Amino acid sequence: MEKGIPMLDQAYHILFTASLVVLAIMIILCLIRAIIGPRIADRIVATNMMGTIVMVIIAILAIMLREGYLVDICIIYAMISFLAVIVLTKVYMGVYREKKEEENDGSH
Amino acid sequence: MEVIEWIRFLFGTLFILCGLLIFLIEMIGVFRFKYVLNRMHAAAMGDTLGIACSLIGLMIISGFSFTSLKLFCVIVFLWFSSPTSSHLIARLEVATDEKREAHYSVINLDDTAAEQEQAGRQKHVAEQEQAGRQAQEKAGRQKHVAEQEQAGEKEEAVPSAME
Numbered sequence: 001m002e003k004g005i006p007m008l009d010q011a012y013h014i015l016f017t018a019s020l021v022v023l024a025i026m027i028i029l030c031l032i033r034a035i036i037g038p039r040i041a042d043r044i045v046a047t048n049m050m051g052t053i054v055m056v057i058i059a060i061l062a063i064m065l066r067e068g069y070l071v072d073i074c075i076i077y078a079m080i081s082f083l084a085v086i087v088l089t090k091v092y093m094g095v096y097r098e099k100k101e102e103e104n105d106g107s108h
Numbered sequence: 109m110e111v112i113e114w115i116r117f118l119f120g121t122l123f124i125l126c127g128l129l130i131f132l133i134e135m136i137g138v139f140r141f142k143y144v145l146n147r148m149h150a151a152a153m154g155d156t157l158g159i160a161c162s163l164i165g166l167m168i169i170s171g172f173s174f175t176s177l178k179l180f181c182v183i184v185f186l187w188f189s190s191p192t193s194s195h196l197i198a199r200l201e202v203a204t205d206e207k208r209e210a211h212y213s214v215i216n217l218d219d220t221a222a223e224q225e226q227a228g229r230q231k232h233v234a235e236q237e238q239a240g241r242q243a244q245e246k247a248g249r250q251k252h253v254a255e256q257e258q259a260g261e262k263e264e265a266v267p268s269a270m271e
Binding site: 005008011012015019022023026029030033037039040041042044045046048049052053055056059060062063068071072074075078079082085086089092093096 | 110113114117120121124127128131132134135138139144147148151154155158159162163166169170173174175178179181182185186189192193196197198199200201203204205
């Protein structure tokens with residue numbers, strides 16, 4: 001962001017850099033949650049949160065570097081993150097049902 | 109002109125810091141809650157309000173441009189997609205949780221209504237039975253009294269025959 005006022009430019013730079021650092025720390029916390037999450041739903045929720053935070057990071061970078069096309073990547077990332085959640089839940093539901101059916105066949 | 113730029117910076121900073129604060133609260137909630145369905149409540153907050161605040165701050169900083177419109181599109185898309193994905197994750201959790209009594213209790217409204225109806229019917233039957241028993245007892249007592257009276261009459265009658 002360059003407005004022609006040196007102090008304002010510096011302030012913007014500090015704001016964006018600080019936000020990026022805080023968001024990066026939050027992504028690491030999300031990863032920890034995804035690793036220690038006892039159930040599969042915990043991991044999917046953590047993945048979803050990570051996607052949201054990455055979207056904010058991409059948007060901040062788009063404004064910071066004055067590259068408007070990075071926001072398109074942000075939209076595409078939102079769509080792919082949504083798709084990932086749907087696919088993961090469907091796949092895990094199918095895996096669970098198969099396991100149940102196998103157990104039922106084994107018990108008979 | 110310089111003052112307007114500073115005011116814009118101030119409002120943008122305010123919104124971005126608000127968004128970061130909401131993400132921080134989300135993280136605290138995700139690590140403090142004990143169960144997935146509780147954690148999802150905290151996680152959904154960042155998906156809607158956190159990203160909305162951050163992107164509105166960036167829209168204020170970016171000004172009236174095509175980039176702002178695209179950021180707005182991201183917010184609208186997330187407002188539609190976040191409840192859907194939360195619903196899917198909750199359904200997955202409820203369908204695959206095998207020890208659900210340890211985490212939450214299920215209230216089946218149809219079953220509760222049926223149980224109450226059954227209990228009411230049982231109570232009604234019990235009352236009827238009690239009433240019947242009381243009537244029987246009363247009748248038995250009356251019969252007993254009548255027999256005694258009859259016996260008394262016989263006893264009375266016997267001496268008269270002796271005479």
